[in-house]
Each structure stands twice: as C-alpha cells, then as structure tokens.
Amino acid sequence: MDYRDRYDIWMKHVPMDDPLRPQLEAMAQDETDMAERFSQDMVFGTAGLRGVTGAGTNCMNVYTVGRATRGIVNYIKAAGPEAMDKGVIIAHDPRHFSKEFSRLAACILARAGIRVYTFPEMRATPELACLIRVKGTVSGINITASHNPPEYNGYKVYWDDGCQVSAEVADGMMHSIEKLDYFTDCDIDYSEYEDLIAQGKITLLGEKEDRIYLDMVKSLAIHEGDELDLSIPIVYTPLNGAGSIPFARMMEERGFRNVHIVPEQKDPDPDFTTVGYPNPEDPKAFRLSEKLGYEIGADLLMATDPDSDRFAIELMSDDGKYVPLNGNQTGYLLVNYILEGHRDAGTLPANGAMVKSIVTSSLSEEIAASFGVKMFEALTGFKNICGRIPFLEANGYSYLFGYEESVGYAACPEIRDKDGISAGMLVAEAAAYYRKQGKTLFQVLSDLGKRYGYYSEAEPNLVLKGIPGAQRIRRMMDSVRSNLPADRILPAQPASGETGKASSAWDSVAGYRVTHVIDYKDGYEDIPASNVLRFFLENGSWFAVRPSGTEPKIKFYFYTKQDTPEKADEVNGKIRDAVLEAINAIE
Numbered sequence: 001m002d003y004r005d006r007y008d009i010w011m012k013h014v015p016m017d018d019p020l021r022p023q024l025e026a027m028a029q030d031e032t033d034m035a036e037r038f039s040q041d042m043v044f045g046t047a048g049l050r051g052v053t054g055a056g057t058n059c060m061n062v063y064t065v066g067r068a069t070r071g072i073v074n075y076i077k078a079a080g081p082e083a084m085d086k087g088v089i090i091a092h093d094p095r096h097f098s099k100e101f102s103r104l105a106a107c108i109l110a111r112a113g114i115r116v117y118t119f120p121e122m123r124a125t126p127e128l129a130c131l132i133r134v135k136g137t138v139s140g141i142n143i144t145a146s147h148n149p150p151e152y153n154g155y156k157v158y159w160d161d162g163c164q165v166s167a168e169v170a171d172g173m174m175h176s177i178e179k180l181d182y183f184t185d186c187d188i189d190y191s192e193y194e195d196l197i198a199q200g201k202i203t204l205l206g207e208k209e210d211r212i213y214l215d216m217v218k219s220l221a222i223h224e225g226d227e228l229d230l231s232i233p234i235v236y237t238p239l240n241g242a243g244s245i246p247f248a249r250m251m252e253e254r255g256f257r258n259v260h261i262v263p264e265q266k267d268p269d270p271d272f273t274t275v276g277y278p279n280p281e282d283p284k285a286f287r288l289s290e291k292l293g294y295e296i297g298a299d300l301l302m303a304t305d306p307d308s309d310r311f312a313i314e315l316m317s318d319d320g321k322y323v324p325l326n327g328n329q330t331g332y333l334l335v336n337y338i339l340e341g342h343r344d345a346g347t348l349p350a351n352g353a354m355v356k357s358i359v360t361s362s363l364s365e366e367i368a369a370s371f372g373v374k375m376f377e378a379l380t381g382f383k384n385i386c387g388r389i390p391f392l393e394a395n396g397y398s399y400l401f402g403y404e405e406s407v408g409y410a411a412c413p414e415i416r417d418k419d420g421i422s423a424g425m426l427v428a429e430a431a432a433y434y435r436k437q438g439k440t441l442f443q444v445l446s447d448l449g450k451r452y453g454y455y456s457e458a459e460p461n462l463v464l465k466g467i468p469g470a471q472r473i474r475r476m477m478d479s480v481r482s483n484l485p486a487d488r489i490l491p492a493q494p495a496s497g498e499t500g501k502a503s504s505a506w507d508s509v510a511g512y513r514v515t516h517v518i519d520y521k522d523g524y525e526d527i528p529a530s531n532v533l534r535f536f537l538e539n540g541s542w543f544a545v546r547p548s549g550t551e552p553k554i555k556f557y558f559y560t561k562q563d564t565p566e567k568a569d570e571v572n573g574k575i576r577d578a579v580l581e582a583i584n585a586i587e
Helices: 003-013 022-029 031-036 062-079 081-084 098-111 127-135 167-178 193-198 207-218 244-254 283-297 327-345 363-370 382-394 420-436 439-454 466-482 565-584
Strands: 048-054 088-092 116-118 141-142 152-158 202-204 236-237 259-261 300-304 313-318 323-326 352-357 374-378 398-404 409-410 454-458 461-463 512-519 533-537 542-547 553-562
Touching: 003 022, 022 031, 022 439, 031 193, 031 466, 048 062, 048 167, 062 081, 062 098, 062 141, 062 152, 062 167, 062 420, 081 152, 088 098, 098 116, 098 152, 098 193, 098 202, 098 461, 127 141, 127 152, 127 207, 127 420, 193 202, 202 533, 207 244, 207 420, 236 244, 236 283, 236 420, 244 259, 244 420, 283 300, 283 313, 283 323, 313 327, 313 420, 313 439, 327 352, 327 363, 327 398, 327 409, 327 420, 327 439, 327 454, 352 363, 352 382, 363 374, 363 439, 382 398, 382 409, 398 454, 409 420, 420 439, 454 565, 461 565, 466 553, 542 565, 553 565
Parallel strands: 088 116, 088 141, 116 202, 236 259, 236 300, 352 374, 352 398
Antiparallel strands: 048 152, 141 152, 300 313, 313 323, 398 409, 454 553, 461 553, 512 533, 533 542, 542 553
16 A cells, blocks of 8 residues: 555545644645555654654554554553553653643543543653552653754553553553554544543543652652762743743752752743744753853753653853763763762662763763673663663662653663753752862863863764665765675674675774674664764774664764863864764765
C-alpha cells in the first residue's frame, strides 16, 4: 500500500466535521505534503512516538494516538489480569492537544478494563517516572514532545521499572499496534472522560502525589542550612512549561530567598511565543533570562524544557557576562559536587557508580575515578542510562548519578528518567555552597580544567527533514561504514574485510591517525546494538556520529583534551571541520 492508498482510506473514513478534514482536502493539491504525511506509520523511537501534529499516519493526531493506545491495551491484556489491575499513569505537558490526547488515552484504557491514574493538569515528566514505581503501575504514558518546536507533540511510554520502554517492550507494543486499523479497530471518543472518573475507572492524582515527588527530590540534598548562602540571586525559566510550580515550591522549601522566575515564561503557552524553540540546550532560549539576570545581578540562570526533564544553565563569568554551559560542562559540575559532598560528609559508598552515555565526554570518568567511583557507559537515552541501575544494584554498586551530554541528569535511583527539577536543586545548592566559600560555579569549572586538563566539546548536527532527508542520513551512515579501516574496527570484523577497506578515507582525520573505531550496529561488549560510530584518534581526541531517534537530524560529538582551553578549541575545531566537510560531501 503506497501513500496515495493510505490517503484515500483516510479521506473515506475521516468525518466531514473532523478538524483534520481541511488538511486532508488540501493535500489533494500537494503531492509532496501527502507523501510526507502518509508515506509510513509512526513508529516507536527512543521513547515512543513523536512528530508534527496534523492529519496523516506519520503525524500526531487522535487516530495515531488512539491506535497506539489500543495496541498498548492489547499488549497489557496479554500480560494478564494482574498487569491490568496495576494500571497505567498518564500525564501531559502544555502543548497543543496534549490534554485531549491524554484524555483519549485514559478513556481507551479505562474502557478496556485497565486501571487508570491521571492528572487534571500538566505535570513534569520526572514526576510521572517517579510515581510509576511508587504506585506500582505496569506502565506510564506522557503526552509530550519534550523540547521540540511548537508544532510537535509526542507519546512517551514507560514500563513498570519506571524507565522508558526497553527495545524489547517497544517492539512488542509496535507488533500489537501494527495489527490494528486506524478506524475499524479504534474508538477515538473521549467524551465520557468525566463519567469514567465518576465511575471510579479513572482516578485523578494531585497534591498527595506531588508531595511524594518533591520529597524525593529534596532527599537528594547534600548540604543544608548554614553551609549554604541562601540569598544567592538566581533566575529560573520553565520556558512556558510544566516546571514553574514544582521548581518554585522546591526552592522555597529549601530556603532559597532570592529566586526570580522569568515572568513572560512562567505560565503555560503551547506556542512558546517568547522563545519559539523551547530547548534549554540552545543559548537563544536564555534571552529573557539574561535580561532579568542582569537587572537583578543573578549569579546563575537555570532553565527546564516544557516537560521539565531537560535542564541547562548559564553562569556569570569573571568579566560580568553570562556564559552558557553545554550538557557536558554542567555534568562536570554535578559529578564533582556530588562526589565531593559525599566524600566530605563521609557518605561516599565503597562501590559508588555513575553512568554516562557513550557520546558524553570522558572528563567525568576522570573526575569519578579520582574519587574511587566507577563510571559505566550506556547508549543514549535514559531508558538505557537508568536501565543500568538494576545491574549496578545486583552487582553490589551504589548508584550516585547518571547523565548525558544533551542536558539530561538523573540523581535519584528511584526516579528513572532525566529530571530537570532535581538537577536544578543540586546546581542551585552547589552555587550556594561555593558562594559561602567565596567561589562561583564559573571558578569551580575553571578549577576542574586546571586539575584534569581542558576539554573542548562540540555537538553540531545536520537537520535533514522529510523523506529525502531520512534517505540522505542513511546514505551518510552507509558511506562512512563502507570506508572504515577494516583492521581497526571494533568489534573485530571478518578477515575478508567485507565491511571495510584496509586503506580507507577514514584512516586519518585532520592529520591525526584513527587508532580504532567502535561500531555499535551489532552491539559492543555489554552495550546493545545501535546505529552509532565512535572514532578515536592518536592525539587522544574522539568523536561520534549517529542519527537522532526523535528528530530529523544526524548528530555529531567531538571531544579534545589539551593543556589550555585555547589549544583544545583549536584542535577540536580542526577535527570537527574535517569530519563535517567529508560528511557534507555525501549526497
């Protein structure tokens, strides 16, 4: 069945008064748009579904959400009555259609006899992840597109361990979903939402559950009271998302007296009017925070994305200007602060462990090792990072922290997803602790460079939208793989050299010999299979390349360590430019 056949089916079944109908009719005059929207069904990526809202099998709408939910119903039913009775928690962010999609999912699950817990209003993603384990549900669903632009929405799915679904569970759910027709197998009516609440089939959550989550966050505190300068001036923005209320409550309860929330970005706005692209990883998201910060003399600017799982900061530098930190740099501060605090308090466990993603800087591994703590690696995504926790606990390790370079941090072993609220609390606490000692976080970061060496990090990406973009990304990855030096690929390749050449275009990069390449396509050591390549160079630098699982991007990660920050930037820039030039030449 091609995209025209799919389109014709939707034209036949979508009612004339459906809000999606005008989009469908307009596609009759736009073949490219039709192909984009109907070329495929939405598939589970790193955390469920995500895409542009609108009509089509490849978009987020009541039909794709209804079909996905009905497939999950069948998957849970196959697990038996106990799984159905454990139930599912549903939350949502402030985006367009998030509340409607969450109510639709709740009604479909409840009508099928599965217990449902949900919130009447938006909640932070980490609270959902926390409550899955607290309430012992079999699954969780969050309607959110995280940090994506306003036209996106998503459907993030969790399992009973509190992590985003594993590849095995996601595959099982997709197999169940693929059996269903959008129209004959799925009921998209959610008008009985209030009736199902009255009947006790849907349970509303609220203050009690909020309290459980906030108490868990506050339990992560390392220093308290007189050890902190609680008058430190701080600016925070939730970027018009779900973080405003829990963050303000947490900071107030911790005793911080000088916290200012950006007023234009305090309340929900599904269009993200003041920021456009609500990704705290992008320094442009801090424009209004900087303005307010200069007005009040803030030492620290903090931001979370719309569902409050991502977290980023800017620091006041010694020359009086705000400096944005990337996810690696914030990670260095948190790793050092957590370990230093536990060491000084005498609470550092003998078998402490941390987890970082395979595309995250090696400096945190050096910092951890200096405290006698082992840093483990995992694939990107917190279903993989927090998915390491059961293994660590079973092998006698005490989990202390996990993070990845894309501004995601998980400090609590009971909250098995990235958590911008707890990360914000720990960074604010660290800033207040060092301020009491007469130092700023900017100076602490500089001291880490002096102690461990200066790292330069670069994380460029190429945005290649639509079907042609996806095809070109595949060609890029295929071209690189077919030109690797076969004798340096890990895991070891067949002696025949079928997957690479003894002499190749990737023998060296920017004049530095490639010592070895790790290809994760079939897995490596205890890391599962993933479409990632990681290159290591003779000068100690390394870089990685992978397609994004949630966005139309191919992503790159470059790391270089040198004796000075200037030299590190120079060498890293040469490597970055050489790689991007080679990649861009692939049509």
